[in-house]
Amino acid sequence: MILLSKEGAAKEVYFNLLPTTNKERPYGFIDFLAVQIAFGIAAWFFLVGGFTGLYVKASLAIPIVLFGNIIPLLLASVLAVIFARYGTEQYIGHRGVLGQRFGDVWFIIYVTSSVGWIAYAALLMGSSTWKLLESLGVGGILATEQPGMIIWAIIGTIIGGWWAWYGPGFVKWAMRAMSAFLIVVLLILIWLLFTVYGVEKIFAAPPPAPFEDPNWSIASAIEINVGLGFSWAFWYGQWTRLAKTERAAFHSCWLGWGLLAASAGVFSALTALIVGSFDPTDWLLAYNIPWVTILGLLLIILANVSSEVCLIYPLSLTTRCRFPNMRWTYPILIFTIAGIILEVIPGVFESYNKYLAIIALLTGIYAAIIVADYAITKGTYKLRALYDRERGYRYWRGFNLSAVIATVVATIFYLTTLEPLSWTSANGLFPYITAGIPAYFVAFVVYYVLTKSKVFDKFYAPTLLSAPEAQKQT
């Protein structure tokens, strides 16, 4: 038997299921903020902001982008704390709440649904790159829609996978530089937006493509922003296990993914309002200033490549934590190739709203259950039991029934309030209430009440035990 050397363990901890120790935490507040900004400012904020600008006027778009993206992060913020506390990867840590097998169900939901993000980031990069090259008079195959856009998307995905392979040490320094660049360019573009078009024109412009019913416009705009806001719930622990303090993990996530990255959403919403298109490329071309076009092109390329890194690394880490015998290169390859496959399927780029609504449904409910459990347990779990798949956190055959029921009830509520594929409301509650945030509270209340009332007390449910009793449990 060959034991891992000290150096070997120190390296392996960033690529496998080992919990991090306090000496292996490279990320302070600024490092996290940089990663979350570079992760956050990408296709998703440009597209969500763009759609928001098509639905509602500026005076509504700004609060909707801020509310929709920050409130879900605040509601889910304790997820950052739990995994920082134990140093575990998220999909190991959440077994304490969901049970070993129901945790696996959410693992499958996470990895399958998240490939869409890889594709969207790459496709937006591809779409912008070929259009902007064409506008600059560049000829050749790379400046064409087909196959130029797909080729650029594939290139972006491969670069993202390649950088992700190096792990969090490389990512930390790359993202510091990247996030500073992204924020500066974004500020320049916001300044240009107001100087070129003027504040009055922006705030007086009617939305170019609203719904017939203004309430539907407002509710739909809130819903897609909330979808993006909740979507981060799947991505906490893979990063916050590297945090030096719980406070750094807690605040950097909502500030980075929310307040600071949302500046990209606000910029996008206001520009879409003026230009009448949700596609960022059209905004950059509308300025008709070559250096702005080039700067914007750089912003979009770097923003999306950095986000590819921030997607593929945690997806690969989570997968390897579930299958620790797998070589590190394999999950990197799997997600890079899966992203590329999705990128070549027609119609993916145009279905972004529906994708977001489905993500809001999944991640909002997931976050609610974890946060409700935190409200009961204050985030106290047995580290050994999280890893022990035979005996630890078994609940009922690996399923925490409170979590299962909360998931089912909240899903039914969401789908009857807003059916994301047809964008219709069966119970008529939408647009008077939205779907994502109410579904979060439905899941929260159901889980909290079932757990507190000890309905399933006969099953092993450590969340019901007092702290000293729980400490004795395995």
Add this chain to the structure above:
Amino acid sequence: MSSLPADLREELERRIAEFEKNFEAQVFNRTDAMIPRIKTIDYIVVAITGIVLTIYLLLAIVLG
């Protein structure tokens, strides 16, 4: 854990044992453990931010 390679299993066991010995009691007693613990003020900051943003949105909708 039994399916893990021997070296990884040993390292994992060592880390869990170290956590149990040095930090688990602090976690259950809700004090600083492996890393400094979050404070009540942090939750208050987040709650105030949430309230301000909600009021801002409601005002924007009401005032049109």
